[in-house]
Amino acid sequence: MADRLKETDVVIVGLGAAGGVAVLPLAQAGLEVVGLEAGTWLTRKDFAPDELRNNFRGWPQAVQKANQEIPTSRATASSPMLPRGTIHPMQNGVGGTTLHYWAQSWRLNPWDFKVVSETKRRYGASRLPKGTTVEDWPFGYDELEPYYDKVEYEVGVSGQAGNLDGRIDARGNVFEAPRKRPYPMPPLRWTDYIEKMAATAASLGWHPFAGPAAVNSRSYQNRSGCMYHGFCNRGGCHVDAKNSTMVTTIPRAQATGRLKVVTRAHATRIEVDANGHASGVTYLADGVEYFQPAKVVLLASYTYENVRLMLLSKSKAFPNGLANNRGQVGRHYSSHHQGAPVTALFPFDLNSWYGLPAQGVAVDDWADDNFDHAGLDFIGGGNLWVYSDRRPIAAAGMNTFGLAPAWGSAWKAFVRQNADRTNTAYIQKSTLPYEDNYLDLDPVVKDPLGDPVIRITADYQDNERRIARFAQDKMAAWYKAAGAIEVRKGDVDGAMGIGAHAYGGTRMGDNVRTNVADRWGFSHEVPNLGIMGASLMGTSGSRNPTLTVQALAWRTAQHLADSWKERAG
Ligand SMILES: Cc1cc2nc3c(=O)[nH]c(=O)nc-3n(C[C@H](O)[C@H](O)[C@H](O)COP(=O)(O)OP(=O)(O)OC[C@H]3O[C@@H](n4cnc5c(N)ncnc54)[C@H](O)[C@@H]3O)c2cc1C
Numbered sequence: 001m002a003d004r005l006k007e008t009d010v011v012i013v014g015l016g017a018a019g020g021v022a023v024l025p026l027a028q029a030g031l032e033v034v035g036l037e038a039g040t041w042l043t044r045k046d047f048a049p050d051e052l053r054n055n056f057r058g059w060p061q062a063v064q065k066a067n068q069e070i071p072t073s074r075a076t077a078s079s080p081m082l083p084r085g086t087i088h089p090m091q092n093g094v095g096g097t098t099l100h101y102w103a104q105s106w107r108l109n110p111w112d113f114k115v116v117s118e119t120k121r122r123y124g125a126s127r128l129p130k131g132t133t134v135e136d137w138p139f140g141y142d143e144l145e146p147y148y149d150k151v152e153y154e155v156g157v158s159g160q161a162g163n164l165d166g167r168i169d170a171r172g173n174v175f176e177a178p179r180k181r182p183y184p185m186p187p188l189r190w191t192d193y194i195e196k197m198a199a200t201a202a203s204l205g206w207h208p209f210a211g212p213a214a215v216n217s218r219s220y221q222n223r224s225g226c227m228y229h230g231f232c233n234r235g236g237c238h239v240d241a242k243n244s245t246m247v248t249t250i251p252r253a254q255a256t257g258r259l260k261v262v263t264r265a266h267a268t269r270i271e272v273d274a275n276g277h278a279s280g281v282t283y284l285a286d287g288v289e290y291f292q293p294a295k296v297v298l299l300a301s302y303t304y305e306n307v308r309l310m311l312l313s314k315s316k317a318f319p320n321g322l323a324n325n326r327g328q329v330g331r332h333y334s335s336h337h338q339g340a341p342v343t344a345l346f347p348f349d350l351n352s353w354y355g356l357p358a359q360g361v362a363v364d365d366w367a368d369d370n371f372d373h374a375g376l377d378f379i380g381g382g383n384l385w386v387y388s389d390r391r392p393i394a395a396a397g398m399n400t401f402g403l404a405p406a407w408g409s410a411w412k413a414f415v416r417q418n419a420d421r422t423n424t425a426y427i428q429k430s431t432l433p434y435e436d437n438y439l440d441l442d443p444v445v446k447d448p449l450g451d452p453v454i455r456i457t458a459d460y461q462d463n464e465r466r467i468a469r470f471a472q473d474k475m476a477a478w479y480k481a482a483g484a485i486e487v488r489k490g491d492v493d494g495a496m497g498i499g500a501h502a503y504g505g506t507r508m509g510d511n512v513r514t515n516v517a518d519r520w521g522f523s524h525e526v527p528n529l530g531i532m533g534a535s536l537m538g539t540s541g542s543r544n545p546t547l548t549v550q551a552l553a554w555r556t557a558q559h560l561a562d563s564w565k566e567r568a569g
Pocket residue numbers: 013014015016017018019036037038039089090091092093094095096097098100101102103104105106233234265266267268300301302303305500501532533534544545546547549
């Protein structure tokens with residue numbers, strides 16, 4: 001029998017990117033909030049610049065919950081299971097994955113909110129890929145703009161505006177939608193190599209710009225500017241220059257006196273009352289079971305765990321899982337096609353032994369619908385990203401471009417000469433949801449508590465593969481124009497598998513038959529259950545998700561505060 005605790009206004013599961021932001025507007029509005037976080041507080045000492053520990057051993061966090069519930073995956077319902085990884089990409093700790101993420105902080109394009117209507121308008125309905133379940137979002141970019149702005153200032157994002165209230169500035173992204181204010185900080189500085197790549201892109205007639213990052217380019221909110229020492233690709237920042245929610249919104253919410261952070265709290269079920277309303281959360285902490293009653297429950301435990309907790313929380317009112325009487329929980333899933341890289345070899349050193357992955361040059365000319373697709377066989381596109389980040393172990397695994405054997409003294413000599421002469425671009429491609437791509441509970445594999453882990457059934461479809469090939473061609477042309485002597489394109493056909501940018505599963509939309517959440521992020525079936533994270537998002541854009549996740553979380557929290565009586569019953 002669980003220990004019943006004192007009722008609170010709001011209980012929120014997970015204090016990562018989404019939950020860690022939402023607690024601030026809630027606490028500021030005067031609501032009592034309990035944050036249940038599976039991980040612990042981490043400190044600067046946990047953020048050592050150690051490639052072996054951070055990138056290969058997946059950290060020595062005190063709590064390894066995520067690593068014990070790594071989803072299983074297969075390409076289709078009739079395909080064999082893929083080999084299961086040993087490290088979950090996501091983090092357990094106060095601040096969640098914002099502790100070790102790359103911190104690229106993008107807004108979506110207006111097109112990403114209106115893929116269906118804009119595709120029909122510009123190219124005709126037949127251009128929507130076969131089998132896609134994509135819908136327009138229930139609102140457009142303008143609705144989210146004030147929340148993007150809020151989060152950029154509260155968390156701290158560095159960057160160069162390209163469209164300030166309609167005034168285009170060629171130093172920034174000329175394709176971006178209008179923003180009301182500039183970024184609160186200038187962009188991270190460039191290296192000589194990044195300057196060279198930017199100049200080359202401009203010479204091709206493209207529009208290069210410094211990408212936005214939730215990393216301080218100068219002292220901000222009494223925290224240090226970035227020192228550019230690197231090694232924080234999958235590691236935390238030991239001078240607090242990376243703006244995780246652990247150092248920004250969470251402590252500010254705590255300072256109101258209305259946020260109680262409960263660490264090592266592993267939520268296992270969302271409970272409902274006789275009316276089918278959420279009544280609170282059952283969790284385990286150090287082997288003891290507790291029940292935290294609340295007027296409103298918010299789920300912010302990342303896409304896979306949001307879906308898993310809902311599917312595990314069965315009751316008389318919801319025999320197929322919480323808020324799942326229409327069978328939509330787990331549907332409309334996609335994850336970014338993060339494979340299909342392009343790697344180049346240059347005849348000169350790039351000096352990439354310092355710097356961080358959010359420090360770089362972007363080209364958006366081939367992203368989303370920024371270019372005419374009339375003569376093409378896909379919709380969407382890719383953002384090309386060239387960045388500075390190199391570490392010894394990864395460098396030793398460099399591509400030898402067929403110029404040296406893969407072992408022995410000739411290989412060593414090649415790596416010694418070329419380790420700082422190679423660069424791999426990151427290409428962020430838009431990915432759509434499809435009927436055949438979904439999440440459910442694995443019928444066989446369980447976590448240590450005996451609960452099934454998530455099973456991913458998903459594969460990239462023709463549209464995504466065509467985007468990948470198209471974007472790779474553009475990237476290869478960019479590298480060659482910059483003087484690369486060898487260029488290699490990676491495989492575009494790799495399986496989708498587990499993703500750090502996982503979308504859908506609790507999609508947001510006005511149609512109750514095809515969406516789990518309403519336009520505010522609250523469940524259609526359980527009006528006092530709010531959901532946060534990219535699980536709400538029905539399109540990805542050619543963008544990393546977190547700033548959008550955080551803007552949505554702030555908006556959901558603000559809506560809750562504004563409509564408290566209605567939502568809390
Ligand atoms: C290496 C890496 C680099 C990335 N780089 C970028 C980038 O540059 N830009 C970008 O936009 N995105 C990036 N991402 C993605 C980004 O991390 C996610 O979009 C973001 O963290 C998702 O926010 P979230 O709140 O949904 O999940 P998280 O931030 O992971 O937070 C979820 C929290 O819930 C807790 N939790 C989980 N289950 C439970 C439970 N049952 N009970 C209690 N607590 C629970 C977890 O411990 C965690 O603290 C990156 C991800 C990785 C792994």
